[in-house]
Amino acid sequence: MQKDLIAELARRLWEAGNGADAVDPAAADRLDDLELAYAVESATRDLAIAAGERAVGYKIGLTSQPARDTFGADEPSAGHLLAGRLLEHGEPLATAGLFNPLAEVEVAFTLGEALPGQDVTAQDVRDATATVAPAFEIVDSRWHGGPRGLPMLVADNTNAARAVLGSAVALSASGDLSRLTATLTIGSTTVPGSAAAVMGDPAEAVAWLARHLLRGGRRLEAGDIVLSGTLCAPTAISAGDHLIADLGELGRIELDVT
Numbered sequence: 646m647q648k649d650l651i652a653e654l655a656r657r658l659w660e661a662g663n664g665a666d667a668v669d670p671a672a673a674d675r676l677d678d679l680e681l682a683y684a685v686e687s688a689t690r691d692l693a694i695a696a697g698e699r700a701v702g703y704k705i706g707l708t709s710q711p712a713r714d715t716f717g718a719d720e721p722s723a724g725h726l727l728a729g730r731l732l733e734h735g736e737p738l739a740t741a742g743l744f745n746p747l748a749e750v751e752v753a754f755t756l757g758e759a760l761p762g763q764d765v766t767a768q769d770v771r772d773a774t775a776t777v778a779p780a781f782e783i784v785d786s787r788w789h790g791g792p793r794g795l796p797m798l799v800a801d802n803t804n805a806a807r808a809v810l811g812s813a814v815a816l817s818a819s820g821d822l823s824r825l826t827a828t829l830t831i832g833s834t835t836v837p838g839s840a841a842a843v844m845g846d847p848a849e850a851v852a853w854l855a856r857h858l859l860r861g862g863r864r865l866e867a868g869d870i871v872l873s874g875t876l877c878a879p880t881a882i883s884a885g886d887h888l889i890a891d892l893g894e895l896g897r898i899e900l901d902v903t
Contacts, residue, residue: 647684650675655688658801661787667744668788673797682799683861689802690725699728701870703858704782706803708843708850708874716795721844723854724803726870732809737901738783740884743806746785748882748900749875750827750838750890752847753780753810760865765855767848773865774848776813777822779892781900782872783807784879808872811898822847822895827876830889838877847873 654676657668676682690700707713707721716722732738740746757775785806792798816822823846827838844850850873855865865871882888886902 647681651681651684651688654685654800655692658685658787659689659692662742662806664742666789667786670788670790670793670797673788673793673800676796676800679796679799682796685800686724686802693727700725701728701731701868702726702872703854703865703869704803704805704808704872705850705854705874706784706798716792716798718795720857721850721853721874722795722799722803723857724799724805726805726808726872730805730807731870732807732900734809734811734898736809737903738807738809738882739903740882743783743785744787745791746783746806746882747879748829748831748888749782749784749879750829750877750892751780751782751808751872751875752822752825752840752843752892752895753778753808753813754847754851754871754873755813756865756867756869756871758867760852760855761859763856763859765852765859767846767852770848770851770855771816774816774851777816777895778813779811779890779896779898780872781809781888781890781898782875783882809898809900810870812896814895825876825892825895827893828889828891829877829880830891831880831882831886834880836877836880838875840876842876843874850874 825840
């Protein structure tokens with residue numbers, strides 16, 4: 646029965662992310678634990694790859710304590726990134742096919758080395774990182790009305806929808822990431838943020854992800870892109886918006902929404 650449930654939820658969530666209607670939350674009545682939720686998330690990844698997609702890395706959610714408190718989570722959550730959902734820098738974001746998109750401001754890591762150890766630390770992450778870049782992640786729930794609990798969030802790939810990376814720099818040139826501040830500007834709205842909200846340091850979030858993946862028999866590999874968690878509160882966006890994220894010494898990134 647669990648295999649049938651995993652397959653059914655994965656199919657419906659995948660289809661909702663590709664033009665179908667949002668999924669009725671009643672379908673998640675038996676989605677009652679995280680192990681099952683991650684199995685659904687993994688199954689949606691398999692469906693994407695079977696459809697010709699390519700997995701290029703991961704995203705981390707619930708990296709701030711208030712976000713974890715909202716979902717009653719003891720730790721962050723993780724999802725996968727697909728090549729077909731990454732926008733080129735300068736390419737506009739089309740809202741068609743999205744339900745209630747929100748913009749997040751992130752630090753994107755691109756790894757130069759794998760992180761295979763069970764006790765990965767933030768310093769290990771810094772040592773293994775090739776480049777970092779300012780990034781937007783666009784999050785969106787495929788559940789009608791949004792997730793009503795942690796398993797629903799996780800099963801839906803932790804709300805991963807679209808992403809765009811700005812210009813990359815060597816990590817050594819970025820200084821102490823934990824001290825980064827950020828500003829998201831959308832028209833007359835300004836949303837402040839801080840890397841300290843991302844588990845104290847975005848590199849700590851990536852270290853958590855490395856350990857999390859190892860528990861499931863996977864690992865972070867050289868070339869993987871990791872969106873490490875939002876510095877600014879997730880902010881609603883709509884067609885016609887022009888987004889600017891300024892991450893200080895890490896640079897800035899802009900995005901038009903159509």
